[in-house]
Amino acid sequence: MTAAGGFAVGMAALDRLMPMHLCLSGTGAVLSAGPTLAKIAGAPLAGGAFFDLFEIRQPGGIATPGDLARRAGARLYLNLRAVPETGLRGLAMPLQGRGPEGGGQENGGLILNLSFGIDLAQAVRDHALTDTDFAATDLAVELLYLVEAKSAVMAELRDLNRRLQGARIAAEEQAQTDTLTGLYNRRAMDRIMAEVAAKATPFGLMHVDLDYFKQVNDTLGHAAGDHVLREVARALRAETRTGDMLARVGGDEFVIMFPGLTDPAAMEVIARRMIDRLSRPIPYRDRDCSISASIGMTASTLYDAPDPDRMLADADRALYVAKRGGRAGVAMHRPKARGG
Amino acid sequence: MHGLVNRSIQCFLRDTYGPGCWAAVARAAGVGPGGFETMLHYDDALTGAMLDAAAGQLRRPREAVLEDLGIYLISHPGPEFLRRLLRFGGVGFADFLHSLEDLPERGRLAVPDLDLPELKLAEQAGPGRYDLICRGGPPGIGHVVAGMLRAMADDYGALALVDHAGATAGEERISIHLLDSRFAAGRPFDLAAGPDPARGSTPEGARG
Numbered sequence: 098m099t100a101a102g103g104f105a106v107g108m109a110a111l112d113r114l115m116p117m118h119l120c121l122s123g124t125g126a127v128l129s130a131g132p133t134l135a136k137i138a139g140a141p142l143a144g145g146a147f148f149d150l151f152e153i154r155q156p157g158g159i160a161t162p163g164d165l166a167r168r169a170g171a172r173l174y175l176n177l178r179a180v181p182e183t184g185l186r187g188l189a190m191p192l193q194g195r196g197p198e199g200g201g202q203e204n205g206g207l208i209l210n211l212s213f214g215i216d217l218a219q220a221v222r223d224h225a226l227t228d229t230d231f232a233a234t235d236l237a238v239e240l241l242y243l244v245e246a247k248s249a250v251m252a253e254l255r256d257l258n259r260r261l262q263g264a265r266i267a268a269e270e271q272a273q274t275d276t277l278t279g280l281y282n283r284r285a286m287d288r289i290m291a292e293v294a295a296k297a298t299p300f301g302l303m304h305v306d307l308d309y310f311k312q313v314n315d316t317l318g319h320a321a322g323d324h325v326l327r328e329v330a331r332a333l334r335a336e337t338r339t340g341d342m343l344a345r346v347g348g349d350e351f352v353i354m355f356p357g358l359t360d361p362a363a364m365e366v367i368a369r370r371m372i373d374r375l376s377r378p379i380p381y382r383d384r385d386c387s388i389s390a391s392i393g394m395t396a397s398t399l400y401d402a403p404d405p406d407r408m409l410a411d412a413d414r415a416l417y418v419a420k421r422g423g424r425a426g427v428a429m430h431r432p433k434a435r436g437g
Numbered sequence: 438m439h440g441l442v443n444r445s446i447q448c449f450l451r452d453t454y455g456p457g458c459w460a461a462v463a464r465a466a467g468v469g470p471g472g473f474e475t476m477l478h479y480d481d482a483l484t485g486a487m488l489d490a491a492a493g494q495l496r497r498p499r500e501a502v503l504e505d506l507g508i509y510l511i512s513h514p515g516p517e518f519l520r521r522l523l524r525f526g527g528v529g530f531a532d533f534l535h536s537l538e539d540l541p542e543r544g545r546l547a548v549p550d551l552d553l554p555e556l557k558l559a560e561q562a563g564p565g566r567y568d569l570i571c572r573g574g575p576p577g578i579g580h581v582v583a584g585m586l587r588a589m590a591d592d593y594g595a596l597a598l599v600d601h602a603g604a605t606a607g608e609e610r611i612s613i614h615l616l617d618s619r620f621a622a623g624r625p626f627d628l629a630a631g632p633d634p635a636r637g638s639t640p641e642g643a644r645g
Contacts, residue, residue: 242546243547
């Protein structure tokens with residue numbers, strides 16, 4: 098026997114080399130089936146008719162042994178009719194029989210080698226397959242390993258992401274800074290005011306509210322609005338001292354605390370300067386954004402026992418008075434009587 | 438050091454000796470209160486400090502602690518995942534031993550940045566006698582591997598003698614004597630265990 102004429106392989110060897118093979122006669126009868134294929138079928142396949150036992154899904158139009166022989170070498174997608182949920186793929190090639198001169202000659206029979214499709218893990222689960230059901234050369238077990246390793250690593254990463262997400266939320270909750278302007282946020286302001294009030298340091302308080310900011314946002318968009326807020330923060334910083342505390346407490350509202358500054362006249366000078374500066378047009382791309390500001394003020398010396406919440410409410414009320422007097426106004430809180 | 442390694446040591450100490458032991462070791466070695474994350478990397482020195490602290494805390498030689506760590510990694514129900522990944526290596530214990538040379542590649546398939554020591558199996562004179570050479574791992578890795586091999590022999594139901602046979606110049610040698618590969622039933626191993634996605638039981642969080 099020569100390589101050119103082909104080799105004969107015993108059934109036991111074929112079962113090991115291709116545990117999912119099928120040998121068909123020229124009339125489509127199953128002559129032999131590999132042990133793994135028999136295990137999946139759950140019933141003996143040898144002796145049955147191939148097209149009774151199997152359905153070829155792709156390519157279409159293969160319904161007879163002749164059709165199958167003509168598609169020799171093409172990849173087939175098929176399944177056992179008894180277990181349609183287990184997808185198989187395969188390849189059919191002609192078998193050789195002994196010709197009159199002893200050489201190999203096609204005898205009309207076919208050999209098919211099958212394997213599982215992409216749903217290998219499901220097939221292994223459904224049919225309780227083990228290592229020994231696969232050829233030693235088959236990478237099926239490595240694929241199962243990868244599926245499992247991937248799932249385990251994904252689970253770890255999911256846990257890690259969940260913990261990081263929790264940490265991020267906690268960090269945000271503890272944040273003291275307004276990310277847009279870099280000024281303090283409301284939480285930081287509450288904390289600092291409480292500290293200053295507890296130390297009995299006299300201080301002045303301003304509540305700054307932008308005028309016409311909504312128009313900027315509405316006509317030029319949020320990017321322009323954000324730009325304006327950053328410029329306002331820069332302007333307020335320029336008009337205050339290092340030790341003054343600046344916070345953005347709402348969309349376009351700012352609170353400024355001036356430790357050691359309680360004189361209404363001095364505070365008004367600063368407030369006017371701020372409003373003048375904020376009333377200058379702020380360039381954004383090729384447009385100018387025009388805004389202004391109104392400011393309500395109060396000072397801790399106006400109270401017997403300065404309470405931050407109450408002072409903020411009074412500054413807010415003064416702001417309302419300033420706005421009522423026209424835009425770009427300044428108003429100082431007026432206690433009804435000393436101590437109130 | 439890969440967080441998987443540090444986290445394994447953390448879980449080993451916590452599961453075997455209790456949270457108090459782990460807390461004491463973490464404090465002594467300067468590990469943060471949250472412990473280790475499996476998917477991050479840490480300074481190698483931290484791993485060494487942690488093992489020294491564990492040996493001190495447990496009053497046992499570092500080698501013995503490492504060997505117990507190896508046994509824990511395979512036999513404790515917690516990290517079942519590792520035992521399964523190793524069982525994919527072979528049908529029987531001998532087959533598994535032959536697959537060990539692939540282990541670093543196998544590890545990298547799962548976790549690309551995981552550096553495992555190079556393993557080389559050499560058959561020795563006499564049936565069932567092997568030497569396994571570990572090369573390029575952190576010092577003491579041979580003791581962990583020896584512990585894992587002992588536990589894997591039990592897992593396969595094989596009777597085997599596994600001993601750390603010394604270290605030379607970056608190499609650690611483990612001698613294995615497989616006496617009976619079918620000594621006991623061993624633990625069952627299904628190729629496709631775990632949640633069955635087609636039947637509806639997805640792991641927690643997979644939907645979101």
